[in-house]
Amino acid sequence: MKTKINFQLPILLVDDDPVVLEVSMTALESEGISNVVTLSDSRKLVHFLESNPVSLIILDLVMPHVSGMELLPVLIRDFPHLPVIVMTSNDDLDTAVRCIKAGATDYITKPMDVERLLLSVEKALQVNELSTENRNLREYLLNDRLEYPSAFESMVTTSKKMRAIFQYIEVIAKSDQPVLITGETGVGKELIARAIGELSGKRGAFVTVNAAGLDDNMFSDTLFGHKRGAFTGADQAREGLISTAAGGTLFLDEIGDLNEMSQVKLLRLIQENEFYPVGSDIIKRTDARLLVATNQDLTKLIASNKFRKDLYYRLCAHHIHIPPLSERREDIPILLDHFLEKASKSLNKPKPVPSREVVALLSTYQFDGNVRELHAMVFDAVARYSTGLLTLESFAGLFANVNTSLDVALPQPSKELDESIYEFFGRFPTIKEVEDYLISSAMNLTSGNQRSAAMLLGIARQTLSKRLSNPA
Numbered sequence: 001m002k003t004k005i006n007f008q009l010p011i012l013l014v015d016d017d018p019v020v021l022e023v024s025m026t027a028l029e030s031e032g033i034s035n036v037v038t039l040s041d042s043r044k045l046v047h048f049l050e051s052n053p054v055s056l057i058i059l060d061l062v063m064p065h066v067s068g069m070e071l072l073p074v075l076i077r078d079f080p081h082l083p084v085i086v087m088t089s090n091d092d093l094d095t096a097v098r099c100i101k102a103g104a105t106d107y108i109t110k111p112m113d114v115e116r117l118l119l120s121v122e123k124a125l126q127v128n129e130l131s132t133e134n135r136n137l138r139e140y141l142l143n144d145r146l147e148y149p150s151a152f153e154s155m156v157t158t159s160k161k162m163r164a165i166f167q168y169i170e171v172i173a174k175s176d177q178p179v180l181i182t183g184e185t186g187v188g189k190e191l192i193a194r195a196i197g198e199l200s201g202k203r204g205a206f207v208t209v210n211a212a213g214l215d216d217n218m219f220s221d222t223l224f225g226h227k228r229g230a231f232t233g234a235d236q237a238r239e240g241l242i243s244t245a246a247g248g249t250l251f252l253d254e255i256g257d258l259n260e261m262s263q264v265k266l267l268r269l270i271q272e273n274e275f276y277p278v279g280s281d282i283i284k285r286t287d288a289r290l291l292v293a294t295n296q297d298l299t300k301l302i303a304s305n306k307f308r309k310d311l312y313y314r315l316c317a318h319h320i321h322i323p324p325l326s327e328r329r330e331d332i333p334i335l336l337d338h339f340l341e342k343a344s345k346s347l348n349k350p351k352p353v354p355s356r357e358v359v360a361l362l363s364t365y366q367f368d369g370n371v372r373e374l375h376a377m378v379f380d381a382v383a384r385y386s387t388g389l390l391t392l393e394s395f396a397g398l399f400a401n402v403n404t405s406l407d408v409a410l411p412q413p414s415k416e417l418d419e420s421i422y423e424f425f426g427r428f429p430t431i432k433e434v435e436d437y438l439i440s441s442a443m444n445l446t447s448g449n450q451r452s453a454a455m456l457l458g459i460a461r462q463t464l465s466k467r468l469s470n471p472a
């Protein structure tokens with residue numbers, strides 16, 4: 001029988017045995033399916049799929065290094081639209097059933113029966129066609145279409161909040177007004193500033209100045225430069241960084257640390273586009289676009305007289321607030337994958353596949369240091385990793401945190417605490433009410449992942465599962 005299904009993307013055969021690959025390919029070709037690619041090293045599968053779209057995978061389960069059984073959950077999670085047909089030996093139907101339960105589309109037994117394979121492929125592709133249409137429609141509806149997506153390439157995200165920020169940036173990038181970028185440390189403020197610089201249409205340099213720890217002299221000298229002989233040791237005139245940024249962008253980081261005098265000079269720069277080099281009374285003009293960033297709450301600094309209100313209003317002509325990673329947890333798996341890729345390349349190691357626990361636990365982790373902390377964690381884990389799945393053992397820091405979180409000192413009863421408990425439950429709650437609340441909160445936090453929720457609750461997964469199925 002010749003297949004009736006037309007598909008543009010190839011079928012991918014994954015098997016460590018070159019003879020099986022050759023025989024399967026020939027069999028498929030003889031039935032009119034010539035669009036087939038093969039892969040014999042299972043460790044390369046995820047990486048391969050990232051740059052080579054395929055329509056379907058036929059996956060051998062027993063392979064050295066990373067088995068099909070280990071890869072299956074990763075494929076289902078990271079490439080949910082891809083049908084996976086697993087190949088098992090005739091005497092291992094238990095495994096086949098487990099694979100179907102885990103999300104495989106179908107299974108075929110070895111040695112391969114071509115007719116059975118073709119039926120399975122046709123069925124999988126038909127089902128997939130429908131779900132692709134659905135997905136495309138959903139993506140189109142959700143798609144917040146960016147006009148210049150390449151400007152945001154360095155930022156890995158699936159978060160709607162971040163996409164909304166990107167759209168806002170496209171709108172304001174060409175304005176002459178300053179942009180204030182706020183957000184906790186490590187959320188990506190500098191990356192956002194660079195994207196604005198790129199989209200601003202200004203061809204000059206992107207120059208970064210960190211205001212932290214600069215007293216007024218250092219600030220003025222760094223930014224505005226000095227005239228020869230302006231102070232002892234100034235043997236040469238110096239161009240400040242604002243001149244280096246001529247026709248381009250000046251990114252002033254840690255603006256919340258700027259001292260009072262420098263704030264006045266910055267205000268003048270914004271209002272008049274003018275400045276004096278140190279020791280000079282000849283005014284200079286600038287056309288550099290000013291972007292500023294801080295992880296501090298400027299309104300609090302204003303309230304404590306540490307930041308000028310007039311400067312604040314000038315700076316926040318356009319304000320971008322980047323949410324912390326804990327408010328866009330949907331980004332964690334994709335960032336994890338991105339950093340695994342980067343780390344394995346830079347450490348010259350094969351890219352490891354994280355275990356489900358790693359993904360689930362990272363997805364609920366607090367990440368006070370935001371993306372930078374995740375980045376460091378993953379690099380450290382890849383450095384420790386040797387073979388197989390990347391398990392929790394490689395994440396020393398995360399492990400420590402999960403364990404210690406179980407021994408944290410409990411808050412002592414206090415009037416305030418009691419009052420808030422009363423307020424929350426409407427009266428003093430029973431143990432069961434508190435338990436129910438904690439379970440539903442953990443399930444919420446882990447998006448319904450029972451394994452991670454059980455870890456958070458410090459109980460066995462089976463206990464949680466029993467509680468959920470039998471709440472009484």
Ligand SMILES: Nc1ncnc2c1ncn2[C@@H]1O[C@H](COP(=O)(O)OP(=O)(O)OP(=O)(O)O)[C@@H](O)[C@H]1O
Pocket residue numbers: 154155156157183184185186187188189190191192253294295335338371372375
């Ligand atoms: N969405 C992202 N995708 C990929 N990498 C990211 C993303 N966000 C941040 N990073 C990386 O995280 C690290 C911290 O980012 P960045 O320096 O831009 O943060 P920041 O908010 O400016 O931090 P700080 O307040 O400490 O200066 C960098 O290595 C950056 O490349």
